[in-house]
Amino acid sequence: MLNRNELTFAELIQWFREQRVTEVECLVPDLTGVARGKILPRERFTEDRGMRLPEAVVAMGVTGEFPSEGPYYDVISPTDTDMHLRPDPSSVRLVPWAVDPTAQIIHDCFDRDGRLVPFAPRSVLRRVCDLFAAKGWEPVVAPELEFYLVARNTDPDMPLKPPIGRSGRAETSRQAYSIDAVNEFDPLFEDIYDYCEKMELNVDTLIHEIGAGQMEINFFHGHPLALADEVFFFKRTVREAALRHDMFATFMAKPIAGEPGSAMHIHQSVVDKRTGRNIFSNEDGSPSKEFHWYIGGLQRYIPAAMALFAPYVNSYRRLVRFAAAPINIQWGTDNRTVGIRSPIAPPQARRLENRVIGADANPYVALAATLACGYLGIVNRIEPTPECKGDAYLGDFQLPRSLGEALELLRAEADLAEVLGKSFITVYSEVKEIEYAEFMKVISPWEREHLLLHV
Missing domain, CATH: 3.10.20.70 (Glutamine synthetase, N-terminal domain)
Structure with a gap:
């Protein structure tokens, strides 16, 4: 190796x-x-x-x-x-x-x-990691990436469907964490794991997620640039393996109506390079000020960073109430209804999970943006709101509801532009405006169904 x-x-x-x-x-x-x-x-x-x-x-x-x-x-x-x-x-x-x-x-x-x-995605992530290094810190991340396996579909006007498994049948119900449902695609996953081993990708757990044909792969924790490279390679690998088994793999945020969307949850912590200590924990094991300030930074800047976390019109179809995706920036311990989750962990492994990010996000950009939010929280000592200990879906929406709204917030946030680079924000937002304009030229089936003869 x-x-x-x-x-x-x-x-x-x-x-x-x-x-x-x-x-x-x-x-x-x-x-x-x-x-x-x-x-x-x-x-x-x-x-x-x-x-x-x-x-x-x-x-x-x-x-x-x-x-x-x-x-x-x-x-x-x-x-x-x-x-x-x-x-x-x-x-x-x-x-x-x-x-x-x-x-x-x-x-x-x-x-x-x-x-x-400065506007190349890898450059942006390097820039943010350098800011941490200048403080004597090293960010540590671990992505969890969801995706769907779908039957081959060469007609974009036709809805996507779950693929046929070894049994000769497609999934017709949700099979969260089902081992047998994963085993339906054993030949495919044997190839994926074989490819990952040959590429030395540090993938960990494979699970079946909630949606029909929806899977999740977890990565071992490591340096952000190395992990972004691994996610970049992994997406390419899964698509290639799926094609060889006569199906598609998609990282669209919301590929199938009525099914949950796909996320890229990113676990993150910060280590003091001089001592090797996780700065999210005090010597006595209690949560540190930096831990709470990092949460405060995520809460303060995630709404403005949403165009980076949810980069397409389709991305916002995932972020709806009671659909296994967050609708706000509340935080909580071992609470999967919030946007910012603190998993149960020993003090040396204390971390935060950004659950807002979609599987369709560029891994370099998403990692740079979430680390930028936390960095700004620490250096500006931003206090978080009180912990949410109930169902966050019962609260108000706190995230932009469309790409257009998200782009307005991104352009207006000077702090993020300073950390990520003004030229990157300019190029990114202008490109997204072009995509949005292209989308607006398309008339959807919903419009034809409900407006054609009724308005």
């Missing part, structure tokens, strides 16, 4: 030789979390470490469109300037489903002067 944290470029090339790698997929995560880049012969990768891509490649929407004017071009050069890409050796993995030995490696984006491109 590679020692990823200390891998040099020379050791990377030696590893290529040992693995008999013939091709290298040079990847860059864009704003949506899609893998962009180039595929090179190994010899070309070894010889040419100056690969370039247009900077707009990481700054376009899910439809592939770009803004045609406005503040976007105060950040993105209208002359289509190149980014200079540098491979991160710690991110290298084999592509287990490739016919010929192939490696995949994530690249960071730099400008011609050697500075990180």
Whole structure:
């Protein structure tokens, strides 16, 4: 197994030789979390470490469109300037489903002067981690990622349906935590675990979630950048494995009407790098001031960060009352009805779980944003509201109800822009406006059903 944290470029090339790698997929995560880049012969990768891509490649929407004017071009050069890409050796993995030995490696984006491109998702997460490091802290995260398995569907006008399992039948009822329901897809999950092992992805528990065909995978805790890379690779892996078993895997927040949405719950804590102590706990094991301030930061800034946690029009269909997703920013101990949960844990493992984030969020952006909220809470000593000890679904909505509303809140929040970068907020919000405008051109079945002859 590679020692990823200390891998040099020379050791990377030696590893290529040992693995008999013939091709290298040079990847860059864009704003949506899609893998962009180039595929090179190994010899070309070894010889040419100056690969370039247009900077707009990481700054376009899910439809592939770009803004045609406005503040976007105060950040993105209208002359289509190149980014200079540098491979991160710690991110290298084999592509287990490739016919010929192939490696995949994530690249960071730099400008011609050697500075990180500030609106590239990986750059944003690095920026936030650097703020923690400057305080002598290291954030620790553990994502829980939900997704649906669905039958192949090549017609976007047709609703998605659960896939056929080994029994020859599709799920028709909810099977939360059912072992037998997971076993229906044993051949698929055997491939997924095999791929994850070959890619050295640190996946932990697999469970069947509430929805028909809905699954959840948990990751072991670690450094945010490494975990964001693992989620990025895992999404790609699950989609590929599902296709090989004649089904789709989707990370849409709300793919099936009447079924619960899919989340990316992120557990997070902060360690003092000098002492190794979890700063969320006092010496006597009680919750620290930093623990409560971190909660205060999440409560204060999550509404403004919702466009980062729930990035599409579809995302807001998940956030409804009594639907296994939060509707507010209350916090509570071992309470799954709140947006900010504190699981039962020993003092050294005290942590918070942000339950607001959707499975459709870009993992780099989501991790950067939730850590930014907590960071601001600690440095500004923001006190939280009293703990919610009842059913938070009975309370008021405290989150934006649409992407348009969320974008207004994001643009107005100067503190988040300062931490995440003003240029990133500009590019991100302008791209999301384009996506929203594209969506508004589509007439839905609901409109035809209820408005055609009734208004």
